[in-house]
Amino acid sequence: MADEFGPMNEKLAALRVNTERFRADFETLSGIGASGDGGVHRLALGEAHLAARAWLRERIEAADLEFRIDNAGNHSAFLACGPQGAPTLLLGSHLDSVPHGGRFDGALGVLAALEAIRVVREAKISLPVHLEAIDFTDEEGTLVGMLGSAALAGVLQPEALQDPRGGRAALEAGLARAGLTEQGLFDARRDPASLAGYLELHIEQGLRLLQAGADVGIVTGIAGINSYRLAFVGRPDHAGTTPMRDRRDAALGASAFTLAARELVLRDFPACVANVGEMRFTPGAFNIVPGRVELALEFRAPDAEKFRRLERALLERAREEAGRFDLELEIEWLGKCDPAPTSQAARRAFAGAAAALGLKHVSFATGAGHDGQSFASVCPMGMIFVPSVDGASHSPREFTRWEDCVNGANVLLQGALRFAHV
Ligand SMILES: [Zn+2]
Numbered sequence: 244m245a246d247e248f249g250p251m252n253e254k255l256a257a258l259r260v261n262t263e264r265f266r267a268d269f270e271t272l273s274g275i276g277a278s279g280d281g282g283v284h285r286l287a288l289g290e291a292h293l294a295a296r297a298w299l300r301e302r303i304e305a306a307d308l309e310f311r312i313d314n315a316g317n318h319s320a321f322l323a324c325g326p327q328g329a330p331t332l333l334l335g336s337h338l339d340s341v342p343h344g345g346r347f348d349g350a351l352g353v354l355a356a357l358e359a360i361r362v363v364r365e366a367k368i369s370l371p372v373h374l375e376a377i378d379f380t381d382e383e384g385t386l387v388g389m390l391g392s393a394a395l396a397g398v399l400q401p402e403a404l405q406d407p408r409g410g411r412a413a414l415e416a417g418l419a420r421a422g423l424t425e426q427g428l429f430d431a432r433r434d435p436a437s438l439a440g441y442l443e444l445h446i447e448q449g450l451r452l453l454q455a456g457a458d459v460g461i462v463t464g465i466a467g468i469n470s471y472r473l474a475f476v477g478r479p480d481h482a483g484t485t486p487m488r489d490r491r492d493a494a495l496g497a498s499a500f501t502l503a504a505r506e507l508v509l510r511d512f513p514a515c516v517a518n519v520g521e522m523r524f525t526p527g528a529f530n531i532v533p534g535r536v537e538l539a540l541e542f543r544a545p546d547a548e549k550f551r552r553l554e555r556a557l558l559e560r561a562r563e564e565a566g567r568f569d570l571e572l573e574i575e576w577l578g579k580c581d582p583a584p585t586s587q588a589a590r591r592a593f594a595g596a597a598a599a600l601g602l603k604h605v606s607f608a609t610g611a612g613h614d615g616q617s618f619a620s621v622c623p624m625g626m627i628f629v630p631s632v633d634g635a636s637h638s639p640r641e642f643t644r645w646e647d648c649v650n651g652a653n654v655l656l657q658g659a660l661r662f663a664h665v
Contacts, residue, residue: 255660256599258366260358260652266645268302268354272338273346282639283346287339287381287390288316288417295338299353299378306361311375315394315431316421319377322360324370330439332370332663334359334655335377337614339385345446345641347648351629352444353378355652359659370663372439379614380421386414390428392614396621397432404428440623440662441615442589444655446643447628448611448636458602458650460628461593465619466515466543466610467550467582473500473561474573479526479534490532491569497522497536500564504540504557512553516610517542545608546582583616588665589625589658596657602650625662627654 275298276283276291285292296318303310308320319335336352356376363374380391387407393399404425407414418424452460477491501519508517521539542557544550558574565572590606597604609628618624629651632642 254366255368256657258362258368258656258660260355260362260649260656262649264361265354265358265649265652268357269350269648272298272350272354276340277346278343278639280639281346282343282641283340283350284343285338285340286342287383287385288421289385292339293421296378299338299357302357306357306364308360308364313395313431314423314427315391316380316423317377317391317395317431319375320357320360322364322374324363324368325373326369326371329372330437331373331375332439332659333375333377333441334443334659335375335379335441335614336443336445337379337382337391339381339383341383341385341637343639344383344637345635345639347446347631347641347643348448348636349382349445351446351643351648351651355444355648355655358652359656362656363660370660372663374659381417382614384408386417389612389614389617391431392617394428394431395433396617397435398617398620399428435621438618438622440586440589440625441618442624442655442659442662443613443615443626444651445613445626445628446636446641447631448634449609449631450634451607452605452628452630453632453634455605456603457605458629458647459593459597459604459654461590461597461604461606462585462609462615462626462628463590463606464545464582464584464608465613465616465626466545466608467547467580468541468543468612469550469554469579470539470541470577471558472537472575472577473497473540474535474537474575475500475565475568476535476571476573477533477569480532482530482532485532492532493536493570494524494533495568496565496570496572497538499567500561501538503560503564507556507560508542508553511556512544512549514608515542515544515549515553517553517557543610544582546584550582580612580616581619583619583624585615585625586623589623589662592661592665593625593627593654593658595661596654599657600650600653602654623662625658627651627658
């Protein structure tokens, strides 16, 4: 579909990433914070992560791109290839990893973005927008989760810093190590009018592409995540002397609900998931009927309507199961992240790019969290996936064939050029 650019722009349609340079960068980066088993251990704002960022800065400067760092620590390569005052199209991902994670998650997207921008600079091309390859701070949530992208998009909530996932001490230490301040994080916000969009290449972390025999996945949206703590409350009693029918056993309500949640999602909510990830029994002894069981409930849905319906259905079911076993139900809402649809223009640009490159693509929503969520309410957002062998991720077993990495980088490059011309 080279004709999308018009005959004057055959040059744009012919651009491809430099595979040797891309691969050399990938191998070098994989060695920073390497865990010795094929994976990496680069926790956000830890020593290995900061070393990876220092290396990225060198690569950006070596490519004659403008290096930028903002008050949230986001590192980027900027290319002023648009007219003065034009908005910037962000391409990016993250260099931090989960503990003992894989070397592709995030790293591939950052290096593909850098490579795409290097190629555009070398071709001396002008676009309607500027380009910026960005590495966001703490996508994985060692400290807060999607910290850098939320700060840049202006959706970072002060409460998120008060009781962060990794604890206050870790957040304070991490910010200090990177020379950042808590207040400064909020100054990283950019005017939405300055953002043309955000596009990201990532590994799939699932099996759908391999099962479909497809080269590229075009993400239709990122699932919303909602979480509750539910407590089923009955009465602790002697487990030997209390007849079965006289018990108010909180474990029965919690267990029945867990099984019912699975049946409910399987039957009525295709493309959604629910998880009971923790159950705490009180008093918690062999010989006492459980008086209280607290469970951690999380569920995800690809669109707002299903997200709301699933929430209602699960809570309704919890009340029913509590009633069935003569229990009280306490409901504590812990917070949610709404579903984030990708932009149609981005999906079309990626589909056009994949077709032009002769690659088979399929479209689907993803259940994993990504930085793109931060931008859903701010500017157009798009995302593509390349296949993960065995679906493995967040593990040293994580692997994507090199050919697929190159395909993904070329779809990112060509997709970005098409998106820029919309
Ligand atoms: Zn990731």
